[in-house]
Amino acid sequence: MNVRTTSLTPPAGAIAPVRHPDAPAPGELLGAHYDQCFGCGEAQPHGLHLATRAGEGVSVTARFTVKAAHQGAPGLAHGGVLAAALDETMGALGWLLRVIAVTGRLETDFVRPVPVDTDLYLDAHVVAVRGRKIYSTATGRIGGPDGPVAVRADALFIEVKVDHFIANGRPEEINAALSDPDQVKVARAFEVNP
Numbered sequence: 001m002n003v004r005t006t007s008l009t010p011p012a013g014a015i016a017p018v019r020h021p022d023a024p025a026p027g028e029l030l031g032a033h034y035d036q037c038f039g040c041g042e043a044q045p046h047g048l049h050l051a052t053r054a055g056e057g058v059s060v061t062a063r064f065t066v067k068a069a070h071q072g073a074p075g076l077a078h079g080g081v082l083a084a085a086l087d088e089t090m091g092a093l094g095w096l097l098r099v100i101a102v103t104g105r106l107e108t109d110f111v112r113p114v115p116v117d118t119d120l121y122l123d124a125h126v127v128a129v130r131g132r133k134i135y136s137t138a139t140g141r142i143g144g145p146d147g148p149v150a151v152r153a154d155a156l157f158i159e160v161k162v163d164h165f166i167a168n169g170r171p172e173e174i175n176a177a178l179s180d181p182d183q184v185k186v187a188r189a190f191e192v193n194p
């Protein structure tokens, strides 16, 4: 029987993450990994439009403005939207490792309510790596990078190859992505040997 642990504590044998030598410089805007992505895509009208920057080591920061369209309760952000923002921020860490990775598990703590119009300051870093498994953590603060913590999350990302998307994505979008030179360039920036 395959026993899968649900723990997000890195297992024995996990190692510190290594920033890829060709990773974007600290402070550099990372851009979108896919222009239709709900989290970061600039061409996605319903998206969060997260702008993420490389940090030191294997870390990133991002800013997300909560809009009226993101409400769950009157005037307050929906928890799923906040979880998506944390997920997307940690997803961007792949730019620094130069690996493509998808979320396997995501645990979120909602610490305080987040009103509409709030600027959420997100930061994320990789805690440890074990084979294809990447253990990451992220925090969202209200009003500024040193503001009170509103949300935090731990996650396990699993490294995949471009084939993961080709095998599972809807052919319409996959074919469009494969014939878009900018998209192929982005895939190469994530994955050393696409």
Ligand SMILES: CCCCCCCC/C=C\CCCCCCCC(=O)SCCNC(=O)CCNC(=O)[C@H](O)C(C)(C)COP(=O)(O)OP(=O)(O)OC[C@H]1O[C@@H](n2cnc3c(N)ncnc32)[C@H](O)[C@@H]1OP(=O)(O)O
Pocket: 004, 005, 006, 033, 034, 039, 087, 088, 091, 092, 094, 100, 101, 102, 103, 104, 105, 131, 132, 133, 156, 158, 160, 162, 165, 166, 174, 177, 178, 183, 184, 186, 187, 190
């Ligand atoms: C076409 C042209 C270009 C396209 C490409 C453009 C560039 C893209 C660039 C960058 C993309 C970044 C995107 C970020 C977006 C934000 C993040 C998201 O929202 S991602 C979406 C949500 N996530 C999913 O849809 C995953 C769905 N799940 C899966 O596909 C599989 O379950 C997958 C790949 C995660 C694992 O499947 P397995 O068959 O490859 O591997 P197994 O053997 O099952 O797992 C490997 C290890 O991980 C552990 N593991 C897997 N899932 C786990 C879980 N849920 N909890 C705990 N451990 C888990 C397993 O126990 C195993 O560990 P042991 O090696 O035995 O120690």
